[in-house]
Amino acid sequence: MTKWNKQHTMPHNRSTRQRDPRGVQAWLIGTGVASFATAVHLIHDARVPGSHIHILDVDNKFDTDQDSYGDAETGYNLQAEFLPFFLEPCTADLISCIPSSSKIYASLLDEIVHYENKTALRRCGSAGLTVCDGRGMRTVRHPGAYLRMQDRKDMLQVMLENEVVLDSKRVDECFGKSFFESDLWHLFSVKYALQPWHSAVEFHRHLCKYIEAAQKGDIHGPAHAQYTPTQSILQPIQRYLSDKGVDFRSGVTVSNLQMFPEHDPEYVSSIECVERGNRVVIPVRPTDIVITTLGSPTSGSIFGCNEEPPPPISSKAEKIMNGHWSLWFKLAKQSPEKFGLPAAFCTHMPESKMESFTVTMRGAQPMQIYSWLRQTFNGGSFLSISQSPWSLCICLPSQPVLPKQPGDVFVLWGYALAPARQGDFIKKPMCSCSGEEILSELLSHIGFPSDLMLSSAVTIPRLMPLATSALLRQTAGDRPEVIPPRTKNIAVVGQFCKLRDETASGMEHSVRSARMAVYSLMGVQGHFPKVRRNVLVEKFGKHA
DSSP: OOOOOTOOOOOOOOOOOOOOOTOOEEEOOSHHHHHHHHHHHHTTTTTOOGGEEEEEEESSSOOOOOOGEETTEEEEEOOOSOOOOOOOOOHHHHTTBBSSSSSTSBBBBHHHHHHHHHHHHHHOOSSSEEETTTTTEESSSTTTTOHHHHHHHHHHHHHOOOHHHHTTTTTGTTTTTGGSSSSHHHHHHHOOOOOTTHHHHHHHHHHHHHHHHHHTOOOOOOOOOSOHHIIIIIHHHHHHHHTTTTTEEEEEEEEEEEEETTTSHHHHHHHHHHHHHHEEEOOOOOSSEEEEEEOOOOTOOOEOOOSSOOOOOOSSSSHOOOOHHHHHHHHHHHHHHHHHHHHHSSSSSHHEEEEEEEEEEEESSHHHHHHHHHHHHHOOSSEETTTOTTOOEEEESSOOSSOOTTEEEEEEEESOOOOSOOOOSSBBBBBOOOOOHHHHHHHHHOOOOOHHHHHEEEEEEETTTTTTTGBBBBTTTTBBSSOOTTTTSSESSSSSBBOOOOSSSEEEEEEEEHHHHHHHTTTTEEEEEOOOOHHHHHHHHOOO
């Protein structure tokens, strides 16, 4: 069950100046959760009229309709929708501002909490994670119970360590080999897509925030909302913003932000963009604000089909990096000190690459298959195939996954963190496999009769070269501050900006950064929920 405590808050003291909400024009670059959250806080907390808020789309993603996910006939195609989604304090505050589409609930928060409480009762007593390894299929209920003493010491040291000491280190530089064979590591790897080569600072933050739930085996899947986060959260927010008169501009590519003075940029003076083939320069006054989303983990995603693998990842950077990346590079060129180092996150594709797949089953057999999988999972939500060279994991979400999903259709979603390795049964890398071959490899690992399922399933693979880029090893200065130093009317938001203590893998990071940007630029006085941290870390941790 979701629990958060609004009493655990901290004052926000980063306000620069109080702007007149009716005199400001707010320019938001990007259409993900960070920009949508920014717009909500501008309206709800800063009292900016919706018509004064302009959201510039760089990837033509305003259409969040179900059609963008495929259909039951040709196969659904979900992104990394389930990694991860938690109803944490800033996210809860955000969706409490959004009216529910149902007359039964006052807000979207009430609607989601009701659904979560209902499904929590159904999940009671079930295991959140099942592991398939050399010992067979087994449930994981207390993953930390069998950690070796040295692994326990290493974990405690990482949790209590100052982040300055962990800076630029990888996780595998802090632990021995045995730790990465433990159930506790499998749990963190499955839920947060963490790998041994990822940032030790990021793993430190995940441990500090989630270790208590992890020790109880609490790793249930996306049960906080009835459908995917896009359907359950982003679509209602977009409808709310449209109703408030927010100016959505699709088909816009922001090419650059002109800032002055050149030697030490403080103000954005104009936004250079291309709109429907025409070059446009949008003037920005010192009293206006510009808030841009940096980077994108889904940038460069390519997908295949049931019969064909995804095409090879392009060797040309411009084919992989969308407008969020190219704009970040241009800002960093103006001032690396203020805008960080995007190359630290987007130039290590062998370490950030991930492949997901969506399995759509239809006909008389899917119910039997779904029931068998539920029993095999022992009521859990995730199956980690730790013995797989691809590091396969599948998620068994509650059905339906999408609002218009037919009643005789069932959808599974899975991913692999090492798609470049050769499979055990399909003797080639996962990224070179068709959807059917991926499903065949998966079924061979779990011992399910493949002919029965392959004949009634369509599997769509999606290759994401930058999926875990926010978790890569990094050093101080790679991530820019939400309000870059010595700037007056610009903020950066999303998974790649710098936030104290917050993990970069989930929705909360983007929502928290959006709220901080609005409060700082608009001079809103208020309190922020503190990032949840282990009591032991709060008391004995070596804080910076």
